[in-house]
Amino acid sequence: MVAPAAPSCSARGSDAAGFDSRTGGAAPRATASRRIVFLRASSCLLLALVTMSGCATHAKRLELARRDFYRGDLHSANERLVEEIARQPKDVEVLQLDQAMIELLQGRPDQAERLLLESRDRLAFHEQRDVGETAMTWLTDDTKRAYEGDDYEKVLLRVFLALSNLMDDGDDVTAYAFQINETQQRIINEAADPEGENPKAAYTQVALGPYLYGLIREATHLNYDDAERAYERVVEWAPNFPAGVEDLERARGGVHCEQGNGVVYVIGLVGRGPYKVERDEIPTSQAMLIADRILSAVGEHNVTPTIAPIKIPAIYVPANPLDRLAVFAGDQYVGDTEVITDVGQLARDQYQAMMPQVMGKAIARRAVKKAALYAAKSAMNTQGIGELALDLVGIAWEATEAADTRCWGLLPETIQVRRIELPAGRHRLSVQPRQGESVVGNLDTFEVEVVESRNTFVMLHYPSTQRLGEVLRSTH
Numbered sequence: 019m020v021a022p023a024a025p026s027c028s029a030r031g032s033d034a035a036g037f038d039s040r041t042g043g044a045a046p047r048a049t050a051s052r053r054i055v056f057l058r059a060s061s062c063l064l065l066a067l068v069t070m071s072g073c074a075t076h077a078k079r080l081e082l083a084r085r086d087f088y089r090g091d092l093h094s095a096n097e098r099l100v101e102e103i104a105r106q107p108k109d110v111e112v113l114q115l116d117q118a119m120i121e122l123l124q125g126r127p128d129q130a131e132r133l134l135l136e137s138r139d140r141l142a143f144h145e146q147r148d149v150g151e152t153a154m155t156w157l158t159d160d161t162k163r164a165y166e167g168d169d170y171e172k173v174l175l176r177v178f179l180a181l182s183n184l185m186d187d188g189d190d191v192t193a194y195a196f197q198i199n200e201t202q203q204r205i206i207n208e209a210a211d212p213e214g215e216n217p218k219a220a221y222t223q224v225a226l227g228p229y230l231y232g233l234i235r236e237a238t239h240l241n242y243d244d245a246e247r248a249y250e251r252v253v254e255w256a257p258n259f260p261a262g263v264e265d266l267e268r269a270r271g272g273v274h275c276e277q278g279n280g281v282v283y284v285i286g287l288v289g290r291g292p293y294k295v296e297r298d299e300i301p302t303s304q305a306m307l308i309a310d311r312i313l314s315a316v317g318e319h320n321v322t323p324t325i326a327p328i329k330i331p332a333i334y335v336p337a338n339p340l341d342r343l344a345v346f347a348g349d350q351y352v353g354d355t356e357v358i359t360d361v362g363q364l365a366r367d368q369y370q371a372m373m374p375q376v377m378g379k380a381i382a383r384r385a386v387k388k389a390a391l392y393a394a395k396s397a398m399n400t401q402g403i404g405e406l407a408l409d410l411v412g413i414a415w416e417a418t419e420a421a422d423t424r425c426w427g428l429l430p431e432t433i434q435v436r437r438i439e440l441p442a443g444r445h446r447l448s449v450q451p452r453q454g455e456s457v458v459g460n461l462d463t464f465e466v467e468v469v470e471s472r473n474t475f476v477m478l479h480y481p482s483t484q485r486l487g488e489v490l491r492s493t494h
Contacts, residue, residue, distance in 0.1 A: 075296050076109070076161070077423040080116075084427055087120065088290065090486055096120045111140040112165050115175065115426040122182055123479050123487025131182040138175055141167040160379075160422040169372075170364040171426050173202045173224050177359065177433070180230055181285070185477055188494040192234055198227030217371045225256035226359045226433060232265065233283065236274050237473045237494065245269040252358075259358050261437060275439050280468040282438045284345050284449065286355040287479040289338035289431030292365035296421040298327035299377065322391045322412030328380050329421040333369040335362040338431055339483050340451040340458050345436045348446055355434035355449075362431045387415055430479065442470035451483045459483035469493050 083098035096117060103113050114137045122130035144166040167175070180194035202224055209218040232248030235241040249266040256262055268274075275281050343355045391412040398404070438447075444467050451459030462485050468474055477490040 075420050075423045076112075076425070077293070077295055077427075079106075080427060083116070084293075087116075087428055088481055088486070090484075092120050092124055092487065109165060109424060111137045111144070112167070112424050112426060115171070116428045118178065118182070119428040122178070122185070122490075125488040125490060127182040127185040127490065127492075131179060131186065134175055134179050134182060138179070141165070141172065141175070161420055161424070165422075165424045168365075168368060168425065169205050169218065169221070170361070170368050172205065173198060173364070174361065174426070174429065176201055177224065177226055180227070181433075181477070184230065184475055184494075185490045185492045188234075188492065191494075192231050195227040195231040195234075198224055217375070218368075220367070220371060222360075222364055222367050223255040224359055224364070225252045225259065225262070228252050228255070229262075229265075229358055229435075232269065233473060234494070236265075236269055237281075237471075239274055239471065242269050242272045256358060259356055261356055261435065265437075275471065278441055278470060279439050280442050280470050280472050280474060282440060282445075282447070282466060282468060282474045282476060284343070284355060284436045284438065284447070285475060285477045286343045286434040286436075286449070287430035287432075287477070287481075288340060288342065288355070288434050289362075290336045290481045291361045291429035291431045292333050292335045292425075293427040293429075294331045294421075294423040294425040295334045296329055296423055297332040299330050299380065322388050322416070324384070324416070326413065326417040326419065328384060329419055330376055330380055331421040331423050331425075333365045335366065335431060338481075340453050340480060341432075342434060342452050343436075343449040343478070343480060344452050344457075345438065346448040346450070346461070347438060347440060352438050353436050354452065355436045357432045358435050359433040360431075361429050361433065383419070384416060387412065391415075430481065440468045442468050444468075447476070449478060449480075451480055464489045466491055467493070 079102060080098075083095045083102065086092075086098060087095035099113050099117050099120075103110050106113075114133045118130040118133040118137070121127075121133060144164040176194055176197040180191050180198065183190045183194060202221065206216065206218045206221055210216040228248040228251040232245040232252065235248065236245035246266065246269040249262060249269050252259065252262040253266055342357075345352050345355065394400075400407075444465060446463060446465055448461045448463040450457060450461050459480075462478070464476070466474055466476055472493055474491065474493045479486045
């Protein structure tokens, strides 16, 4: 903005600086001019800040894509994700995670694996902090930084790499299984500080990595020691997974299955999983308001009043209408799927562990903005309408804050497994959604080829009482 020309000396005796030599005060016309310039500048900044705040959160922008997905319209859901990538290219990594789920459920595990690998590498790159980007988050909010993924997402990314490969050629399952363990251990170790405090030490260990490694090694009929060690870890990390003890005993006995039989693993992706929503932290906002009033009472200038609430991301896990799948071979009930990985609990564990840090940064960010506006008031010695204008700018600035709700939003609530030993040949299997003791869905029947002495894997996704996507099958 070009500053207006300085007023010339008038008959009333004001100088070029706008000082009235007869009254000893600022010339009214010059004062008015400066106020107009100041108010125009404040108005422009106010308009810019309000414009910045008009952007919807990630959760809002993906409402339609998620709706289409859970309605079973996977094609439309993918198209909406493609459109969102074009609008928000900086979020391509997290959006590709959702695309990978769609590819997997459409029976293209190789494409799912490709997308997951791309996301894995990009998210790892974003873990390298950019100083300028970090500074920008203090002036705006965390949505302005490149997304590096939450801890549970980094682990689950390796989980679904393993599952995608398992439902394809299976060549890299054991490598991905190792990555699951290595990733979660690295996350925990890197969080330790010199004083021994570690908020991530209580994270739940994901047992699916050693479980997949164990069943692959067991099926070689040679490496039962490897399988035994893997199942020991499963029992330790997932004590509520009853099949773990059976798997361990079988590996110690050195028998994969009886002669003439093969093994079918039914893998269920059950329930709609966690995603992030924006939450107003009202108690903290009220505390900030009280602090504003105290500081305003004792300071030379008012502190920008806290009107816009402090916003933080919160984990939301929907109440699901089913909790497991009953499995039938022919007309015979053979058992229920059992939870090997509770995705919802992983997300909640992280949320609870990291909430103090999330809240601390949100409060500190708000304090930085208030301090910047207070410093501006002091530097310009604003009073009256000038101070009010800066308060309005500060209020608008704080209102631009949005919680970072970017997340992998199409995860299941739980990953469950049922192992079935059957004679070699073609078999009719069925699954039926259950909630407690209640049947909540119809039988879903499909055929599978059981190969002697080998493992056959079947994967189904039940976000609700009806299956979503294809029945995936593979044999290794």
